[in-house]
Amino acid sequence: MSTIKRLLIGKPISSADADHQRISKTIGLAVFSSDAISSTAYATGEILLVLVGAAGMTYGNGSKTTDLLIPLAIMVAVLLALVVNSYRETIHAYPDGGGAYVVSRENLGETPSLVAGASLLIDYVLTVSVSIAAGVLAMYSAFPSLKEYRVFICLGFVLLLTIGNLRGVKESGRFFAIPTYVYIIMLGAFLGFGIYQHFAGTLHVFDATTAEAQAQIKEIQEVHGPFLGFVGIFIFARAFASGAVALSGVEAISNGIPAFRKPTSKNAAQTLGWMASILGLSFLGISFIAVWMKPIPSESESALSTMGREIFGNGTVMYYLLQFSTMAILVLAANTAYADFPRLAAIIGKDGFLPRQFAARGDRLVFSNGVLILAAAASLLIIVFGGDVSALIPLYAVGVFTSFTLSQTGMVRHHLKERQPRWQLSVVNSTLGGIATFIVAGVVIISKFAIGAWVVVVLIPIVVVAFKGVSRHYKSVGRQLSVAPGPEAPPLKTGAVVLVGSVNRSALMALRYARSLHAHDLVAISVAIDDDHTERLRQQWIDFGITVELNILDSPYRDLTSTVLAYLDELDRNWGHDYISVIIPEAVVPHWWQSIFHNQSALALKVRLLNRRDTVVVSVPYHLADDETLEPGPALSKPKSGATLTEARQPPGEPYAGYT
């Protein structure tokens, strides 16, 4: 087990090495921006699906449907500028990271911070599901025969990312930088070729009047066009909500500031600037090209693939490179969430709102528990939604914009409190960002409520209530355990009970250990199995001259546990000690699977005893050898203090009759 673990996730890293794990801006851009930048691969296509679904058969036939893309893209770009502008303030104000959760906690109080935390955690899960599903869509856009295996391919990528992230952030970063940059280059080529071809007049324009195209449009309309004849503004809002998905991931850098090299804030802010420029420009560029080319969207092929096929030529190396890098950056975009989910869970865990295990660093400096929970939740979503990007999109973005809004609102209060130089400008920036993201959050929830957003709207309060429950539990435990200094209490008065099945080395060792405890009272007990066995045990007790009193308990229902518990109640009444130590001899086998042959009753008893008041459970192991030719437990055969317990071996005969 341990060897496999090391092979998969590498050597442990000591705390002292933690600083060396920090990453450069170039790698930071790849690790924290792949989520945001990669959304260019599907956001335009998702807008088109909504618009064409609404426009229906009029699409392409001289209608202005695609022209709406331009104002939508500009709105998204403006929104991006506002949000990024506001997040630069956050990065400088909170260099320790934590993003929306920490900002809300410091400025808005507990409940808003928990809402932000819940939103972000849910969103990270969706980032993994949506990005991987979209990456696999890019794959079967190029190779349609893979479509039927998409759920399995998605799950394969989740597994790959999980192993990669359990190995630690730096190696992941290097590994992940290559595809991110290849994608950015291919996107540049796509835009360059497209713009050149447009002005040279050679850009392909799709014909929506062919029978094939009409059939395709009809199909989309059936799935995405339930609002045909509905007010246009609603369609526009829903299309905008689909495009706004591109902003998810922008907050990633502000959560991960401490992962950057020093000066961390400055490096993080610069990386954020690069990211926003690349994202904004390429989103606008793709939208322009889509307006020119009027591609017919489809569930089986992404719009980027449809257009790239024409711009680069079908079957060319350039086209395949575009598709492969799209797939790669999307699958790796999920890595943004893998970097941030465990980090945020650890912060929330440290504040006592999540089980403490989330705050415990694994031995590769990453938060293994968070990584595993994230992987499980994302896999579940992929399975439930059949790996369909369009089905997952409506769930997405609710969390992003909720946390954006809380974060910006928090920053407004922060600036008003701190009044640092140029605070007036900062207040304006954050207020604009807050209002914009608040409106978008509302738009997303309303326009997509019925088709999936409700899930997240219901889930966020549930998670918040769970957070508060966890906190209440830990606080209650803390109060119950807390104690003020005082004089040291005197030792306890304890009694000891040794559980014996038959007289053998294991039982004798437990008895010997029990005698060394110096308890106020000591008794050995055995639960009667049958008369023969009881008689033999009594005789052995005499033969071995054991000085500890033996009590054989009658058990009409042959139930070890309840018989022992009843006897302990009796001892409590008779002895009146503070504590009773129950000493259980346990035969420890050399191989774990051999334990099915032993200690079954002892295990059940131990669980029950732990729940008994004033009862200490003492396990005295006796180690068995693999082969009987080996020496038995050295503690018995070669006592270090020269004890004289008889070592003679009996011939094989009487089988072991301990409690099993």
Added chain:
Amino acid sequence: MSTIKRLLIGKPISSADADHQRISKTIGLAVFSSDAISSTAYATGEILLVLVGAAGMTYGNGSKTTDLLIPLAIMVAVLLALVVNSYRETIHAYPDGGGAYVVSRENLGETPSLVAGASLLIDYVLTVSVSIAAGVLAMYSAFPSLKEYRVFICLGFVLLLTIGNLRGVKESGRFFAIPTYVYIIMLGAFLGFGIYQHFAGTLHVFDATTAEAQAQIKEIQEVHGPFLGFVGIFIFARAFASGAVALSGVEAISNGIPAFRKPTSKNAAQTLGWMASILGLSFLGISFIAVWMKPIPSESESALSTMGREIFGNGTVMYYLLQFSTMAILVLAANTAYADFPRLAAIIGKDGFLPRQFAARGDRLVFSNGVLILAAAASLLIIVFGGDVSALIPLYAVGVFTSFTLSQTGMVRHHLKERQPRWQLSVVNSTLGGIATFIVAGVVIISKFAIGAWVVVVLIPIVVVAFKGVSRHYKSVGRQLSVAPGPEAPPLKTGAVVLVGSVNRSALMALRYARSLHAHDLVAISVAIDDDHTERLRQQWIDFGITVELNILDSPYRDLTSTVLAYLDELDRNWGHDYISVIIPEAVVPHWWQSIFHNQSALALKVRLLNRRDTVVVSVPYHLADDETLEPGPALSKPKSGATLTEARQPPGEPYAGYT
């Protein structure tokens, strides 16, 4: 949990009540004979499938195919007489039951007895699968729409029987007696009506020349007729092997003798006589009627149903009663195995060839572990073979006849040894039985090897090897633990280590308990989490005036378990004591699910410590209340011995920082 258990399986039964659980002959016939008698419902049909598969299109067209049924039925009846005759000897010679396993063990030695044991256990599993599958076949013979759900219906019956048997044998017996007797009556009616109609000349004869019948025959031929043109003797042998299946279950009574009222042997032998008469006569009777009616066998309807439909009239109450009672007795036939599998497993377990859990009686005087294993194995077979009787039949009977042969051979040696009155006759009886069953075992294996019997032929030796492995393990453990009387060893020299996370009530209680142990050395250890925490802990140690020495262990890899283990190695070298007691304070929460919030590291550590040499694990629980307004653990707040540990509560503030 416990309430649900009681509801399903009833109140526990005390050992003293065991005698009242014994059953009468009338109920014994139902409990132990349903297996044997119920095989009349499918045995004839299975022979017909083989014969018609071989004869093919000539069937019914004046061919003599069905006429072979008569010699086959007579051969099976003769075999039955020989076997029953021999088993009567066994019942009187071995009144404690155990059947083939015990007889082989006493007379032939270990390996033959284990072969018999393995054969029987495998056969009981097959009894459950085949009987339930055949019972469900009877159901969808009457209601064809149920056919597609057959696997689920089969599994439902397994579940029902499992619950019934966990409740105990007597109630099961009464409950099961009714359908057995209804089936016997319906079978009598079937035979009576059939014979009357034959001699009155009104008995329906099936016409195999219709297009429908020919299509049905062709289908059977494709599945069951790969030996067309093969030597006739092989077909005859295979048909005989299918018929011999009817004998399975004959040994059930000899295994279950102690369940009968006293005089057990006499009652059991009489019941065996009744059973054999009913089985033999009805098998012969059905075969004669089949020869007269020439039914066309089918995979979708049993031969008994096809014939019953004509004799009683389709849709009549009599016909449905026949089908329902067939289903009922077949499903309940599985109960024979439910009664015997756990009993045999317990005997084998007591001999040390199976894990000891099989020998532990559950609290309803039945062997719960055996019941559960049987249910699981039978369910697996039903799923793998899709609930198809004809697919399961070839696996069946190998085990039966192997154990029959061993049992009779054992009886021959028994008579030769004991030489009781009339031993010469007994030797002849047993020898005849032995030779006959040996030949049949060979016939079954050879004629059905390729179509399934090989599974059992491979499985029996594997199970025997496993038995021997288990025995070797227990014997090795027994030898390692066994010890001869000698002077009592002096108490051990022990050191104690208390694991502390922070200074709280739970840790203080553990420290107090540790001081009461009077160990030769005592030290408290804490694994460093961060500098702040370490500093606070040191300060608290001083503030509380704790006299136990505190060691804070550095843990570069933040791994509690390995840090503690390394420190214990150091202590071993420094102290040189016999044993180290590791004392772990454990916060015990009022609800089991709350334990995910606590003790995760402690649990991992305990598992590792149990495997460490010369280390005793001591769990000191501290019981937390559900609501913080309740008093904390009474042992601390109201020490019985008047200890003075400060009880002041701190205001809620510092959260609990124990090991989680």
